[in-house]
Amino acid sequence: MxxxxxxxxxRLASPGLPIGGYSYSQGLExxxxxxxxxxxxxxxxxxxGLLAGPVSRYDAPMxxxxxxxxxxxxxxxxxxxxxxxxxSRDSREQRQESVQMGYSLRQLxxxxxxxxxxxxxxxxxTGELAFILAYGWAGCRLxxxxxxxxxxxxxxxxxxxxxxxxxxxxxGQTVGQQxxxxxxxxxxEATQRAIxxxxxxxxxxxxxQSWMAMQHETQYSxxxxx
Numbered sequence: 001m002x003x004x005x006x007x008x009x010x011r012l013a014s015p016g017l018p019i020g021g022y023s024y025s026q027g028l029e030x031x032x033x034x035x036x037x038x039x040x041x042x043x044x045x046x047x048x049g050l051l052a053g054p055v056s057r058y059d060a061p062m063x064x065x066x067x068x069x070x071x072x073x074x075x076x077x078x079x080x081x082x083x084x085x086x087x088s089r090d091s092r093e094q095r096q097e098s099v100q101m102g103y104s105l106r107q108l109x110x111x112x113x114x115x116x117x118x119x120x121x122x123x124x125x126t127g128e129l130a131f132i133l134a135y136g137w138a139g140c141r142l143x144x145x146x147x148x149x150x151x152x153x154x155x156x157x158x159x160x161x162x163x164x165x166x167x168x169x170x171x172g173q174t175v176g177q178q179x180x181x182x183x184x185x186x187x188x189e190a191t192q193r194a195i196x197x198x199x200x201x202x203x204x205x206x207x208x209q210s211w212m213a214m215q216h217e218t219q220y221s222x223x224x225x226x
Contacts, residue, residue, distance in 0.1 A: 001148055008114075008142040012135070013152040015159060019104040019131075024097045025164045026222035027212035032168045033219060037212075042177055043165050044182055047158070048113040050209060051186050055157060058088065058204035059132055060150050060194030066094045066136025078133065085130035088208040093217055093226040102129035105138060117143045151191045158187055167223060 001009070015022055028046070031037045037046050062085055069077035089095035106129050109115040117127060118141045124133070132153075139149035158180065166176045216226060 001145060002143065004046060005143040005145075005148070009144055009148055009152050012142065012144070012149070013156045013159075015156070015163065017105075017156075018108060019100060019101045021156065021160055022163065023224060024101075024160075024215045025168070025216075026094070026097070026161070026226055027209045028161060028164045029218060029222055029224045030212040030216040031147075032165075032207075033222075034212075034215070036208075037165070037169070038172065039169075040179055043169070043171070044179060047161055047179075047183055048089040048186060050161075050206065051071055051154075051158075051183065051190055054092055054204045054206040054209070055154070056190035056193050057197060058202055059157075060154060060190060061197045063132050063136050063153050063201055064146050064150055064195045066133045067140050067144075067149050069144075070137045070140035075123070078121055078137070079123055082124060082128075082130050085132050086128055088204050089226075091202075091213040091217065094210075094213050097226045098131045099128045101131035102134045105129075105131065105134040107136055109134070109141070147191060147195055150194050151187075154187050154190055158183060164224065 011017065031046060037043050041129070062081065066078065068074075069081060075112050086095065086098065089098055106120065106125075115138065120129075120134075120137055130203070135153060136149065139152070144152065162176045162179055165179070166170050166173065213226060216222065216224075
């Protein structure tokens, strides 16, 4: 990876990327509200389950496939991946999250000098765009290899989840970083799993997270949008 690509990786993984990722908890807020998560240990169990499940067995592998299709210029594969990703969201808020962040990233790519001249395929320039598809296209166009892009995505996912915990629980920054330390080895393993996972082993099954996401739609008091 070139020094420039490394810097672009930091940009994509940054919580400061203006796509609104900080405003979503992905069901974590409801898990806290219902007492499923109440301390570092219960938070670690929850995140480990997601990381071993749909994050590394569906979202990250689909990101790797989006990168491959982008690199190959395979518009048909990109369109099929986009439709599949949108259909895979189990709740209204999960779909809205994907579409809103996909839209925001598409608009950002149009505004950046590095990517403005490399637009998405015509059929994806309007309409609903899944965030993971847009992220795969962005990483490819910014010079990131497949493994690096997946690692950036997983890091940003983990960092955002820990930030949610620090906002919604009495969990300080040091405990948050301790939690990150505990999960980083699993994140590295998840990167390798994601880029090697065959199609027949893809799975987005996460019934508890899906139920929490659905419950969040009617939660009385909330800080996050999902």
